[in-house]
Amino acid sequence: MKRFSNKSVIVTGAGRGIGLEIARTFAQNGANILMTGVNEENIKKSAETISSNYSVKAIGVKQDVSSEADCEKVVSIAEENFSHIDILVNNAGITRDNLVLRMKEKDFEDVIAVNLKGPFLMSKHVFRIMSKQRSGRIINISSVVGQSGQAGQANYASSKAGLIGLTKSLAKEFAKRNVNVNSVSPGFIETDMTASLDEKTKASILSQIPLKRMGKPYDVAAAVLFLAGEESSYITGQIIAVNGGIYI
Ligand SMILES: NC(=O)c1ccc[n+]([C@@H]2O[C@H](COP(=O)([O-])OP(=O)(O)OC[C@H]3O[C@@H](n4cnc5c(N)ncnc54)[C@H](O)[C@@H]3O)[C@@H](O)[C@H]2O)c1
Known part of the structure; x- marks a missing residue:
């Protein structure tokens, strides 16, 4: 029996990067995704690969997290296929970086819609199921820039700071139904997402990281699995930094 056997997980934005690694790590530990x-x-291709590599059920669904209809559809497909939803990981995110004076209103709105409204909508529709189950985890x-702020990322930093407020509010609201919400x-x-940074910016960032390396997607996935597992059942409303010490 694997750590997440018989568990079902939704991961948004799982076609590449951190989301794909989170999905892969859950599948490796026996979860359906x-x-x-x-x-x-x-x-669909990423889901097929995961399903054949780990012998779990993995379903790929096209979604725009900023659309409520799409979020409802995704939750219904998960319910039909798995009959229960144990874990939701709100991972989808975008950047539209620019200095404020050059930032278009649409660049601000799009980032808030995907990075903040998306997790609100997904959590709302998943909670309908988790509240009946009287169990669930939302991550x-x-x-880090939602905690520290960042020049050139007013939209992105605001969305991620907002997501921390959403996490704490949902944790308080959903606790009575035994649903833990963390970030x-x-x-x-x-x-x-970070490959597009120029070498000078990367070198400057590296010089500020006490652990002297960029993180790997698995570093994030490992923290997500901790927050989804039995060992974290008394943790809710918390923000776990996986940042090499760049912001303490
Ligand atoms: N890479 C980093 O250094 C870093 C640091 C801090 C936080 N994050 C956050 O981690 C998450 C994943 O980042 P990443 O680096 O893997 O990014 P990425 O750009 O490689 O992947 C993001 C994924 O989100 C999906 N996505 C984008 N818009 C979407 C939408 N409207 N609906 C559904 N899915 C959508 C994309 O298709 C993609 O698969 C994001 O929320 C990001 O803000 C990343």
């Missing part, structure tokens, strides 16, 4: 992403072909992927706050992790 519903993975979502904006690119239908990519998310929100925020960011993992990554620092700089090696993914496509």
Whole structure:
């Protein structure tokens, strides 16, 4: 029996990067997974690979987390296929970086819609099921810049700071139904999102990280699995930083 056998998990934005690694790590530990992403072909292919590598049920569904209809659809598909939903990981996120004076209103709104409204909508619809089950875990992927602030990322930092407020509020509201809500706050992790940073910026970031390396997607996945497992049943409303010490 594996650690997450008979558990079912939804991971949003799981077509690549941190979300894909979270889905893979859950599957490796025996969980069935519903993975979502904006690119239908990519998310279905990723789910097929996970399903054949780990002999679990893995379903890929196209979704825009900022659409309430899409969030309802994803939760219904998970319910139909798994009959229960044990864990939701709100991982999907985007950046639209710019200095405030050059930042378009739409760049602000799009980032808030995906990074903050998305987790609100997914949590709302998943809670309908978790509240009946009287058990569940919700884990929100925020960011170090939501805690520290960051020039050039007013939209992104606001969305991630908001996600921390959402995490704490949901933790208080959902606790009576035995649903724990926590957040993992990554620092700089090696993914496509950070691959676009120029060498000078990367060197400057590295010089500020006490552990002297960028994080790996698995570093984040390991913290997510901890917050989804039995050993964390008395933890709710917390923000676990996985950042190499860049913000303490
Ligand atoms: N990489 C980092 O250094 C870092 C640091 C802190 C926090 N994070 C956060 O971790 C999460 C994953 O980051 P990543 O680096 O893997 O990013 P990524 O860009 O590699 O992957 C993001 C995923 O989200 C999906 N996505 C984007 N918009 C979506 C939408 N509207 N609906 C559904 N899915 C959507 C994309 O298809 C993609 O698969 C994000 O929330 C990000 O903000 C990343």
